[in-house]
Amino acid sequence: MRFDQHTVVLLSRPADAPELPRDAADRLQNAHLAHQAGLVEQGLVLATGPFLDPDDPTLRGLAVLPIAAEEARELYTNDPAVRAGQLVVRVASWMVPEGNVRYESVGVPRSMLEAAAGD
Template structure:
């Protein structure tokens, strides 16, 4: 049996994350969203989004990448929220029977305001 392999990244809230004002956190989130949208536009990220209603509140985001683990880690570690010490990167390979899943290119939000407007 053939298997498709994808790199998966789980973003977790660091225990030692810096304390930020609401304004600082919102500005960092906008830069985080813009970074991810750019990677998605370039085809490096196939799907990504926040995690909610999970058992472990440290889990913040999940993404599926079209590139190898080393390359994905390099780009994920360049995320402004990771560089600021708020999020940590966990990288793994996900395998499934070939052709089991397909991804459609979509436009990703680049800011909190854009993401909120999409919900309306």
């Protein structure tokens, strides 16, 4: 059997994340979303999004990439929220039977305003 390999990036909030004023946190979230959207537009991210009500409340989001784990780690190390200490990156390779998972090209929000417009 043949397999497709994807890289999964898990983003979590560290226990020692610095507290930010609301306006700074909002600016940082917008920068994070813009970074994610840029990766999607470049074809480096196949799917991405936040978690809702995870068993582990430190889990914030996930991304699936069609590139090697180390390259994915480097891309996410440059995420503004990671650089600011608000998120931590965990990376793993994910194997699925060839053709088992397919992704559609869809846009992702570049800001909280765009994300809210879908409500």
